Amino acid sequence: MVLSSKEQVIMTRTAVGKAGRNINLLSNHFPVRFTSSDTVFYQYTVSMKHENKNVVENKRISRKVIEKMYQTYRSELANKDYIYDGERSLFTVGPLSQSMLEFAVVLEEISARAAGSHSEGHKKRMKRVHKTTLFKVTLTYATKIPLGPIGVALRGGESPEVQGALMVLNVILRQQQARKGCLLVRQSFFNGDPKSFTDLGGGVTACQGLHSSFLATVGGLSLSMDVATTMILTPGPVIDFLIANQNIEEPKQVNWIKAKRMLRNLRIITKHNKMEHKIIGFSEFPCNRQRFLWKVRDDDRECHTVEITVSEYYKRRYQLDLSWSSGYPCLDIGSHRDPIYVPLELCDLIPLQRYTKALSSKQRASLVQQSRQKPQEKSKMISHAVRSNNYDEDPLLAACGIQIEKGMTRLTGRVLPAPILIFGNDVGFIPDHGQWKLSDKILLDxxxxxxxxxxxxxxxxxxxxxxxxxxxxxxxxxxxxxxxxxxxxxxxxxxxxxxxxxxxxxxxxxxxxxxxxxxxxxxxxxxxxxxxxxxxxxxxxxxxxxxxxxxxxxxxxxxxxxxxxxxxxxxxLGGINWVLALEDRKEIPLVHQKPTLILGLDVWHGSAGHSDTPSVAAVVGSRCWPSISKYRASVRTQSPKMELMDSLCIPNPNGLGDDGMIREMLFEFYESSKGQKPEQIIIFRDGVSESQFIQVLNIEVDQIIKAYVMMGEGPLPKITVIIAQKNHHTKLFQADTPEKNVPPGTVVDTSIINPRHHNFYMCAHNGIIGTSRPVHYHVLIDEIGFGVDDLQQLVHSLSYVYQRSNSAISIVAPIAYAHHAAVQLSQFIKFEDYASDASSGEGVVAPVPELPRLNTNVQNSMFFC
Missing domain, CATH: 3.40.50.2300 (Response regulator)
Incomplete structure (x- = not known):
């Protein structure tokens, strides 16, 4: 029986696996020598406001203000180096002089007079003026963050402060790249080298960069370095971007309403004066008709105002004859009260501006094709990045006693044997490299x-x-x-x-x-x-x-x-293509000794760029025990971007309406397994971060137990909960044959794993193109009592029961099925309509639309295959 929510703890490692043949591996974890565990960082909360008392939200400006503050008030700040996260946290080694400090910071930015603003005479050269802005910065002491807990974690101990200590070290890495002018996306950074660009069409470019973060592992502190990719707007002329983005051929075809939505708040550089500006909109009329009042001085130094068009202004002021844009709207780079107009042909989008909208299917396909890297190519790029970043020269890392080795971590992994499969005409087939031909196979059922x-x-x-x-x-x-x-x-x-x-x-x-x-x-x-x-x-x-x-x-x-x-x-339609030999013989350890329900849980959040899209939660459950190859699914919607499931159990005292997804799984198991209740439940959960592990136990597992209790009296089942993480940055490479991916069945449970949790990396599939990414499995609780080898063999085997492909897949089939079910049923709803409803009316949140239930003829089927 699962512990009550107040007692929930994540289980620790008890042993390592022994099964399989050994293999020499390299990992993109670089060992770190950590010698100053007595270093203590002091965290200060940053409050930053404009002189008009508006809070500063732009990270680029925030970093400039803090840098200027330290240049101006370095003695008041005890000459201490600082770490700033670009938002609300600043860290120093040791305390500042006071627990609360206030500073007035003057930031100067060079700007230029432009069309629509008040200008000097047209006979004079255009002046660049120093625009000064006053900021008020308040630093308030928040807490101490010692680095000592990292040493405790490395020794396998438990310390709630270890994540805070690692966070500070990771902020140092971010700040180092921010000072180089890189685009930062969490722990990834992109330097804007055109060699790293790949055009995806539609005005979107894939930009390749690097991810770096510190991790506590069994082998000690390590630096994880990996290749990363983000989407940016294709830099260059604004009109070229609009033509590509709207898939048209010439400027006269531009949809200016769409263009205004797309360009708002983007940054440009103007060709005539090389100044950066932010776009706020378009002019109401074309350049040759948009008029404004221009203040000029005549030859007698008398000031007077004339009304002039934008086209005339640029001809008189800069001797520029607009070649094509005079008949098109101007960009407005001023403010709502004081517009400043610039012709389109003088505007270029600056590099490294993120594109956060959803990619088209063609763009996604191009991204996958262009971003593939062979293992040897990727490992060389990662190793070069660690050598060239000069981490040893960073004074803050040196103050922490951190030295990063230049070579990847060497370790020994194991390759588990492939499970034997049974087809209609072959009762003992052993897959070769995680794959098998279908040409000579008869389906089992x-x-x-x-x-x-x-x-x-x-x-x-x-x-x-x-x-x-x-x-x-x-x-x-x-x-x-x-x-x-x-x-x-x-x-x-x-x-x-x-x-x-x-x-x-x-x-x-x-x-x-x-x-x-x-x-x-x-x-x-x-x-x-x-x-x-x-x-x-x-x-x-x-x-x-x-x-x-x-x-x-x-x-x-x-x-x-x-x-x-x-x-x-x-x-x-209810058939089965193949099964495992162990499944057919009812010899899977523990699973076939007692009725066992296998669950796969996943939440789909929609495509990037649709922040208001309802999330879709799906559960698949095994049926017809002792089979582990047959499943059914249940799907519900929930609030956008909410990861934890809230509809696993919905108590219904009157017996009317929805009882939740788990109740459906339990009754289907009972009916398809000859009236037996599950005595054991294995839960595979996808997509949650380490910070959410306890919530999974306290919220989701608690709902599963409540749903079981609703079925009637009887002892509670034993529960095993396994988290599967795909979105991580650990890669494995063969040490002896670096040009090849690691073989299917490769498992690692030493050196690079979390030093406290029961966790392991597994690469069950055969990576043919690109570099294989292992799945990181975390065993949160195991009341069933699997041995390490038995559990890893079960996870490996569940990658072979995926019925829609003639190969092992990278993750266990129940999670893959849950993902397919969520994505497929999400197509039932017009999410665009929901998004528009959700944004209408101040403070009004549209209800999450419910998914229609499946017809009884198909609800127990594997429709998601």
Missing amino acids: PVKIGVWAVVNFSARIDLNYVSREVINCARRKGMRIDHPQALIMEQSLYVERGPIVRVERMFDQLRKELRDKPQFILCILPERKHNDLYGPWKKKCLQEEGIMSQCMCTGKHNEPYFQKLILKINVK
């Missing part, structure tokens, strides 16, 4: 398909060819599949209609063609599946009609493509 149809939303495909290949490939895999009862092309009059109308009309045609309800529909989409038609189609099939469907798109359709299509179809 193939389904029979009688009534089915093919519908086509694309004009670029031969339906007869597709249906024939599906039938032939299915029969070679052991499936009995009849000829389709209907091949339906979309009627041309509906092609330009909205997606919902197109789907409805397609079903109207289906009903006319078919007498009986189809078991299955093959749907051909005109492009990649996540287009406008995908969501309405899936919603119609799964929620309204209760019919299983498989989408495919136009493109290259060869034998391997149809084989993978058949894998998905068979599982969706």
